[in-house]
Amino acid sequence: MPSMSTSAKGLSGMSDFFIEEIIRLLGYQFFQYALLGGALVALTCAVVGLLIVLRKESMIGDSVAHTAFGGIAIGILLGVEPILTALVFAVFSVLLIAYMRTRGLAHSDAAMAVMLAAGFSLGLIVVSAAGGFTVDLFSYLFGSILTIDTTELVITAILAIFSLAIMGIFYKELLSITFDEQAARLNGIPVTALSIAFNVLVAVTIVISIKVVGIILVAALLVLPGLSALQLDQSFRKTLLASIFLALLTTTLGIFISALFDVAASGIIVFTAVGVFLLAVAYGRLGR
Amino acid sequence: MSEQEKIIEIRNLTVTRSNSKVIESANLTVEKADYVGICGPNGGGKTTLLLSMLGVLPRQEGNISLFGQDIDEFRDWNRIAFVSQNAINFDLHFPMTVREMVGLGKVSGRNLGRRLKQEDWDKVDQSMEFMGITPLADRRIGQLSGGEKQRMFVAKALVRNPELVLLDEPLSGVDAETTEQFYKLLSNLNLKNDTTIIVVSHDLTAVFCRMNKVICVNRHVHSATITPDLDAEGLLKKAYGEHFHFAFHEHECKGAFRNV
Numbered sequence: 001m002p003s004m005s006t007s008a009k010g011l012s013g014m015s016d017f018f019i020e021e022i023i024r025l026l027g028y029q030f031f032q033y034a035l036l037g038g039a040l041v042a043l044t045c046a047v048v049g050l051l052i053v054l055r056k057e058s059m060i061g062d063s064v065a066h067t068a069f070g071g072i073a074i075g076i077l078l079g080v081e082p083i084l085t086a087l088v089f090a091v092f093s094v095l096l097i098a099y100m101r102t103r104g105l106a107h108s109d110a111a112m113a114v115m116l117a118a119g120f121s122l123g124l125i126v127v128s129a130a131g132g133f134t135v136d137l138f139s140y141l142f143g144s145i146l147t148i149d150t151t152e153l154v155i156t157a158i159l160a161i162f163s164l165a166i167m168g169i170f171y172k173e174l175l176s177i178t179f180d181e182q183a184a185r186l187n188g189i190p191v192t193a194l195s196i197a198f199n200v201l202v203a204v205t206i207v208i209s210i211k212v213v214g215i216i217l218v219a220a221l222l223v224l225p226g227l228s229a230l231q232l233d234q235s236f237r238k239t240l241l242a243s244i245f246l247a248l249l250t251t252t253l254g255i256f257i258s259a260l261f262d263v264a265a266s267g268i269i270v271f272t273a274v275g276v277f278l279l280a281v282a283y284g285r286l287g288r
Numbered sequence: 289m290s291e292q293e294k295i296i297e298i299r300n301l302t303v304t305r306s307n308s309k310v311i312e313s314a315n316l317t318v319e320k321a322d323y324v325g326i327c328g329p330n331g332g333g334k335t336t337l338l339l340s341m342l343g344v345l346p347r348q349e350g351n352i353s354l355f356g357q358d359i360d361e362f363r364d365w366n367r368i369a370f371v372s373q374n375a376i377n378f379d380l381h382f383p384m385t386v387r388e389m390v391g392l393g394k395v396s397g398r399n400l401g402r403r404l405k406q407e408d409w410d411k412v413d414q415s416m417e418f419m420g421i422t423p424l425a426d427r428r429i430g431q432l433s434g435g436e437k438q439r440m441f442v443a444k445a446l447v448r449n450p451e452l453v454l455l456d457e458p459l460s461g462v463d464a465e466t467t468e469q470f471y472k473l474l475s476n477l478n479l480k481n482d483t484t485i486i487v488v489s490h491d492l493t494a495v496f497c498r499m500n501k502v503i504c505v506n507r508h509v510h511s512a513t514i515t516p517d518l519d520a521e522g523l524l525k526k527a528y529g530e531h532f533h534f535a536f537h538e539h540e541c542k543g544a545f546r547n548v
Contacts, residue, residue, distance in 0.1 A: 054382065169401045176395045179382065182372065186342060188365045188397025230383055233428060239383040 018260065025259050030146060034265075037148045038251045040160035041205075041212045041221070046247035047167050048205045050226035050240060051198070054178050056108075058227075060097070061219035063112035064206045067093035067119025069215050072140045073126040082140065083155050083207060089119055090203035098199050143214030143266030145255060156208045163201045174198055175236065212251070213266040224273040225250070231277075231284035246276055292319035294356060295452055295484045296341055301350035303333075303340050310336045314350070314509035318501070320451075321482040323475065325495030328505035328527040334488045335373060337505050338456055341486070342370055355451075366398055369445035373456040373488075376437040380430035386440050387425040390416055393444035411447055419443040419473060435459070435466035439473075446477070453477075455487045467491060471498050492534055496520055497541035504528075 025031045052060060071089030075082035093115045100111035127137065139147065148156070167174070176184040177191050177198075185191045209218045225247035229239045254269030296318040303311040310333040318324055326334050339345045340352065343359045352359040355367065393415070394408045416422050419439040424432065432440060438458045445453055455474075459467045471494045477483050489495055495502055496514055503511040504527035512523050521534050 054379075172392065172395045172404070173400065176392050179378065179384075179389075179392065180372075180375070182344075183370070183375070184395075186344075186365060186368075186370050187393075187395065188363075189395065189400070190397065230381065233381075234383060235385040235426070235428075236383050236388050 021260055022256065025256070030148075031255075031259060033148050033150070033153050034145045034255050034259075035252065037153050037156050038145050038212055038255050038269075039248055040157055041208050042225070042247035042251035043244060044160045044163050044205050045209055045222050046225045046243040047164060047171075047240070048201055049222040049224075049247075050229065050243045051174060051178055052202065053223055053226040053230065058223045059109065059112055059219060060094070060202060061206055061209070061222035063097070063116040064090050064093045064203060065210055065215040065218035066116040068207055068210060069140070070119040070122035070126065072210075072215075073123040073130075073137065076134065076136055077126055077130050081151065081155065082136075083152060083211070086140075086210065087159075087204065087207045090207045091200055093119060094199040094203045095196065098195065139214075140210055141215050142264065143210070143212055143217065145212045145265045146259060148211055152211060156211065159204050159208050163204050166197065166201060170194060170197070213269055217266050217270045220270040220273060221247075221251075224270070224277050228273070228277040228280040231280035233284060246273075246280075250276055292321070294318070295320055295322070295354070296486075297351075297353045297356075298341070299351045301340060301352065302348045303336055303345055304348045305336060305345070309348075309507060311340065311505070311509065312507050316503060316509060316511045318484060318486065320484055321478065322484050322486075322501050323478040323499040324484075324486045324501040324503060325499045326486065326488045326503045326505060327490065327492060327495055327524070329529075332506035332527060334505050335456055337503070337509065338370075338454055338486070338488055341454065342368070366396055366448055367451045368454070369393075369448065369450035369452070370454045371438075371441045371445050371456065371458060375441045376434060378429070382429060384429050385426050386421060386429060386432070387412060387416065389429050389440055390444045390447055393447035396448065411449075415443045415447040418446065418477070420469075435463070435470065438470065442470075442473075449481075450483065452484045453486070455485070457488045457490070459489070459491065467494065474498075492520075492524070493541070 049061075052058060068086035068090045071086035072082040074080075075085030078085070097108070097111040097115055100106045100114070101108050105111070106114065173184070173189050173194055176187065176189060177194060181191055205222065206218055209221050213221045225243045226239075228246050229242035232239065232242055234242065250273040251269050254272050255265055257263070257268045257272075258265035294317055296316070298314055298316050301311055301314040302309060314337070326337060328334050336345060340347060341354075343352070343362070354362045355364065357364075390412045391404060391409065394404055394412065413422070413425075416425060419442055421436065421439050421443060424436060424440070429437070429440065442453075442455070442458070459470060471491075474485055474487065475498050478485050487495075487499075500514055501511065502514055502520075502523065503509060504523055506527040508526070510523060510526045512518060514520075521532070524534050525532050
């Protein structure tokens, strides 16, 4: 059967080509940076994001990332590292959202909408006053993990490790607060202080995610791994591990596909994460 | 008989919610190893009274002391466990097993940031065993029945060996047999460990059969020690109104009456 053997040869040739390409990519420093940065961000998103989903605040990623746009625009204008100015805006934004909610000034969703509008509109004013959009600014809107430089990687690594350490230490307290805030308070857990700390970590996670998937898709990276893991109906420990695994899988896969086929990494990462979510839903409904 | 340690002492308490007095000039004392039932009509202030004992609600007037200490200065919340009326109304998809949930009872202000040790998990297993939910340990919390959820939350409350347990209507919507088993478990806890228990309950037979003190609340608070010759109906009329009838006979308790 000559046709089959030809197609088998073709397939094997293709897989050889991809293996060679992957090995070649792994040799490049930019690709190593992208993988390392992507993995750290994915890990942080998986851990922080699961609690965000359980707190029913999934849209906070979208809101705070848009607010951070104001900070990025100012950073670029002033020549300061944009991640740092974005971080200031993001922290301010999450704390103000929490303040509006706890003081009864607005429900979560309305408070998020206000902060999104405030930050993004400020960003637009700064950008237009500075003479329009630059390539740099576009990379923050749509993400550009393959162009992450040493400074950005170092800042991302420090922030990610800091967030993961705090989450690791206080995860059971944060879980207790997420499940029942009043009960946690009566158990002597410092609910207000830990909630503020968690909000700061949410801001940090959102800011480091901007480089990977861009402002517009941050919410997806934050929410999809945890949401997919929840479909599996497991214990908390297994759900958390599944969230981490799925976040690492989709981000790494997305970075490889992006580099191999020269398509936008952010699009591929999030699209893969959506695909994984649909598979998890199907498994949750039919698989058991 | 030596004087028992006072666990809760309330003097002249008035609590206002939405500009109306919910509790007015209440006085009561709960002593160590008391098993207390709080009853009264809906909206009469039972939950308000319970939450006041935890210092959760602002009070307009009066003093509350816990374990002999003024409530404003009391910090030893580890000695107290509370199961809220709304505890069982959680998100059914919350990803936790029964054992993980009971384990959260070990998480408190005292061990902030510390990992749970093997001895903590041993205590979790003992607490589940005591409440008869060991076979449910690996089940997801959303899959439990109403009675099982309540037993899980009480197991979570007991895991820290509290000296005082407060339960707000733990058994609404649960069948009679489960109710009976539940109150029996609380009796065991009370008798074996001298744990002071306060339960808001609509089940008057359970209150008069199993408990040693009753507090009737309908804005005003009336409390009494339960003895075979207590005029239960007379006491309950003060809270439920003159038309209320409650005939209490010891033989209905089927031997559960604690003074029998």
